[in-house]
Amino acid sequence: LLTAVISVQSLFAGAQSTIDAHAIREADLHARQELLADEVEAMIGDDTKVTLYSVQPEVDTTWKSHGNRNGVEVFRNRKVRGFSVLTDKSEIRVIIGALIAGMRKVDYSLGLAPCFLPHHGLTIEKAGKKVDLLICFICSQGEVYGADKADFFVTDESPSEIFNNALKIHGLPLAEVSVAERKSVPPANNAEKEVLIQEAFAHSAVVFYGR
Secondary structure, three states: OHHHHHHHHHHHHHHHHHHHHHHHHHHHHHHHHHHHHHHHHOOOOOOOEEEEEEEEEEEOOOOOOEEEEOOEEEEOOEEEEEEEEEOOHHHHHHHHHHHHHHHHOOOHHHOOOOOOOOOEEEEEEEOOEEEEEEEEOOOOEEEEEOOOOOOEEEOOOOHHHHHHHHHHHOOOOOOOOOHHHHHOOOOOOHHHHHHHHHHHHHHOHHHHOOO
């Protein structure tokens, strides 16, 4: 009986240790992401140049990272469905502000989806600095290129409506989500959450952890 009690106590202690470690990682992710949000927010100004992209989610590594190749516009290894250089300062503030808000209010306890199917992209340029953001609102994640604080971020779905409205205003094809893409995003259970968070941290170790 004593052995059984000790085993149960050990089980609960191990579970609590896992929960505590998970909470610490979530807190660290939140802190690091706040630094990225501050960095992007600091790029909003009168001289800010922004390019909005609608992209195909499939990656093709035979393409260049970005630019035009054989008549195909490419943004971070994704075929561009359409793009527009934004000139209205108010619109720029709304779009970037929406993404920052989504980054700041995301629920980290939901874990990370095991997919990345980006349909939206942004290039932000200011004072010689250029940051590319490739965004998937299906799995609420994004990749960052050129930022000092991170190469990965999470968001919620709230900015997607503003992004899609901007695509419509500029006559760009909507980044529609197909049924097949929806089905390719399995729900993450608690065990998967732990693995996915660890993978996300490993993926972003160089810049995200500032090492």
